[in-house]
Amino acid sequence: MHGKTDTLLVIVALVALWQVLHWIVGSVALTSPADTLARAVELLGSATFWPHVAETGVALLYSLLLAVFGGLTIGIALGINRLAGEVAEPILVSLYSLPKITLYPVILLAFGLGLSAKVAFGTIHGIIPVIIFTMNAVRTIPPVMLRSARVMRLSPPQLVSTIILPAALPELVSGLRVGFSLTLLGVLIGEMFASQRGLGYLVMNAIGGHDVRTMMAVVLILATTAVLISAGLLHIDRRMHRRTA
Amino acid sequence: MSWAGWLRLIVVTGAVLLLEVLCRAGVIAKTVLPAPSVMAGDLYRLLASGSASADIGETLGNVAMAVIASILLGFVGGVAIHAMPRVRRALDPFLATYYAVPFFVFYPVLIVIFGLGAAPIVVIGTLFGVVAMLINTLNGLDRIPRVLLKTARVHGMDPVRTALMVKLPSAAPFLFTGAKLAIAYCFIGVIAAEFIMSSSGIGYSIAYAFNNFDNARMYALMLFIIVLVTVLNAVLFTWERRIMQRRRR
Numbered sequence: 021m022h023g024k025t026d027t028l029l030v031i032v033a034l035v036a037l038w039q040v041l042h043w044i045v046g047s048v049a050l051t052s053p054a055d056t057l058a059r060a061v062e063l064l065g066s067a068t069f070w071p072h073v074a075e076t077g078v079a080l081l082y083s084l085l086l087a088v089f090g091g092l093t094i095g096i097a098l099g100i101n102r103l104a105g106e107v108a109e110p111i112l113v114s115l116y117s118l119p120k121i122t123l124y125p126v127i128l129l130a131f132g133l134g135l136s137a138k139v140a141f142g143t144i145h146g147i148i149p150v151i152i153f154t155m156n157a158v159r160t161i162p163p164v165m166l167r168s169a170r171v172m173r174l175s176p177p178q179l180v181s182t183i184i185l186p187a188a189l190p191e192l193v194s195g196l197r198v199g200f201s202l203t204l205l206g207v208l209i210g211e212m213f214a215s216q217r218g219l220g221y222l223v224m225n226a227i228g229g230h231d232v233r234t235m236m237a238v239v240l241i242l243a244t245t246a247v248l249i250s251a252g253l254l255h256i257d258r259r260m261h262r263r264t265a
Numbered sequence: 266m267s268w269a270g271w272l273r274l275i276v277v278t279g280a281v282l283l284l285e286v287l288c289r290a291g292v293i294a295k296t297v298l299p300a301p302s303v304m305a306g307d308l309y310r311l312l313a314s315g316s317a318s319a320d321i322g323e324t325l326g327n328v329a330m331a332v333i334a335s336i337l338l339g340f341v342g343g344v345a346i347h348a349m350p351r352v353r354r355a356l357d358p359f360l361a362t363y364y365a366v367p368f369f370v371f372y373p374v375l376i377v378i379f380g381l382g383a384a385p386i387v388v389i390g391t392l393f394g395v396v397a398m399l400i401n402t403l404n405g406l407d408r409i410p411r412v413l414l415k416t417a418r419v420h421g422m423d424p425v426r427t428a429l430m431v432k433l434p435s436a437a438p439f440l441f442t443g444a445k446l447a448i449a450y451c452f453i454g455v456i457a458a459e460f461i462m463s464s465s466g467i468g469y470s471i472a473y474a475f476n477n478f479d480n481a482r483m484y485a486l487m488l489f490i491i492v493l494v495t496v497l498n499a500v501l502f503t504w505e506r507r508i509m510q511r512r513r514r
Contacts, residue, residue: 026355041378049377106269107276114498117449119456122468122487125475129297201365208367212461232374239371246365254361 051233059237075218076207079135083142083203088196091147095154095195096184105155112155116148121209128213138210138218145206146199153195157188190260197253204246299484307485317470317486324455324467327383331390331451336444338391339398343443346399347406363396368454369461386458386466393454394447401443405436438508445501452494 035053042052051059063069098105124141131137161184169183185192211220219242226235281301287293288300299307311317346353368389375385409432417427459468467486474483 026351027358030355030359045374045378050374103269103272107272110273110499110502111277113502114495117446117452117498118491118494119453119468121453121457121460122471122490124460125471125483126298126487197361198364201362204365205367209369209457212369236374243366246367247359247362250362250365251358254358 047232049232051236055233056236056240059233060240063234063237063241069222072218072222075215076211076220079138079142079207079211079218080204082135082139083146083207084200086139086143087146087150087199087203090143091150091195091199092154092192094147095151096158096180098151099155099158099188100184102159105159109152109155112148112152116152120144120206124209124213127210134215138207138215141210142203142207145209146203149198149202150195153191153198154188157191157195158184160191161187190257193253193257193260197250197257200253201246201250208242296480299480301488304484304488307481308488311482311485312489317467317482317489320465320467320470321489323383323465324459327386327455327459327466328390328448328451330383330387331394331455332448334387334391335394335447335451336398339395339443339447340402340440342395343399343402343406347403353403360396360400368392369457372458372461381464386455386463389458390451390454393450397446397450398443401439401446402436405439405443406432408439409435438505441505441508445498445505448501449494449498456490 038050038053042050047055098108120141123144127140127144128137131140165183165187166179169179174182207218208220208223211218212224215221219238222238223235223242226232226238284293284298285300285302288295288298288303346356371392372385372389375388379385379388413431413435414427417431422430455466456468459466460472461468463469467490471483471486474480474486
């Protein structure tokens with residue numbers, strides 16, 4: 021297994037880089053890897069930490085559900101109807117690259133402080149890549165499959181469940197992966213401003229109190245979790261693409 | 266313009282008109298969203314008064330620096346990593362999961378390293394843009410048709426000429442896609458960093474107006490960013506399509 025040792029080497033290199041940066045700028049700016057890990061373990065063991073995790077988890081779950089199911093539905097519709105897709109694509113692409121953080125005040129005014137604003141913020145970040153990936157996946161389905169479906173008189177639900185979803189599955193997983201990362205980013209940004217709970221709030225709070233150790237520890241926990249989940253999805257993604265290739 | 270293009274124009278205009286009607290009729294409260302025409306008027310006055318010029322100039326300058334840095338670093342990094350297959354295989358999962366890490370949280374660290382001012386903002390923007398460029402550079406180098414490389418070898422071209430005459434033109438569409446994404450991500454990174462904790466720039470201006478209930482200024486600036494990014498994207502999108510089509514022929 022070359023792959024695993026190589027990955028390990030990259031992790032070692034990253035930690036070494038972190039340590040060197042720490043020596044250069046000092047503890048005030050960047051705590052050492054060991055120190056951060058100690059604080060992370062301390063956080064994970066404390067009872068006050070877990071409610072924040074739960075808060076972020078719930079917001080992320082709702083946003084993901086909305087982004088994935090909404091994105092799939094819209095994406096499939098736009099993928100089947102070629103003209104609608106062609107009309108929508110540039111609009112979606114420009115929405116995708118819009119700095120959505122500027123819309124944050126509108127979301128806050130519309131949804132108020134709390135869970136719903138975070139979920140809304142997470143969803144608008146995540147739904148667009150899911151739509152774009154789904155749409156492109158449906159478009160690349162060989163026309164012969166769709167034609168045979170018509171010949172066999174499949175109803176629209178049958179068409180989606182027996183032809184479109186299986187054919188587009190690998191691309192859908194890719195979309196889900198991008199969607200997951202952006203939804204998490206959206207939820208965290210939402211928490212950094214519009215919340216008194218959650219991991220984003222913890223980071224903001226630690227920044228405000230110049231508690232670099234806690235800040236770094238929360239970031240470490242967040243980044244590790246995000247990378248692990250994303251890597252898991254990547255693994256599924258690769259397997260699926262290989263199977264169809 | 267194509268049929269789809271006209272339809273798109275109708276859809277977008279229709280959406281804006283609908284918003285206008287809903288706002289005027291009071292379905293959407295004035296405190297949540299002012300009518301688009303009101304926003305446009307506020308934006309015109311803001312730009313005419315010049316009170317936002319400094320912020321706009323600063324943000325655009327930061328974005329420009331971040332874009333240049335991410336395109337250069339991403340391209341050079343991509344070429345270097347492509348040349349080392351083993352390093353690449355090890356880095357792959359990290360590149361693919363890169364955007365799962367929320368960078369804004371590093372901002373305070375960057376302030377201590379680079380000091381207050383433009384540098385930490387440009388660095389955040391660069392961190393956002395560089396990997397998009399890098400991934401697309403790798404993609405582009407991967408998709409160079411084998412036969413072209415073989416032909417180059419048969420003709421006895423040296424590596425520099427192969428790179429300039431075969432590899433670069435062949436990978437160009439992917440490089441363009443990478444650059445396009447880098448531009449979009451740099452905008453997102455720079456404006457978000459300004460929004461979170463800076464003391465100047467458009468992002469900061471919006472946050473400041475929001476905290477001071479200055480809705481007119483806030484919405485005007487928001488509209489400015491949306492229009493700017495949309496126009497920029499539309500131009501890049503059309504250009505990219507043209508390049509891709511040329512390659513397909």
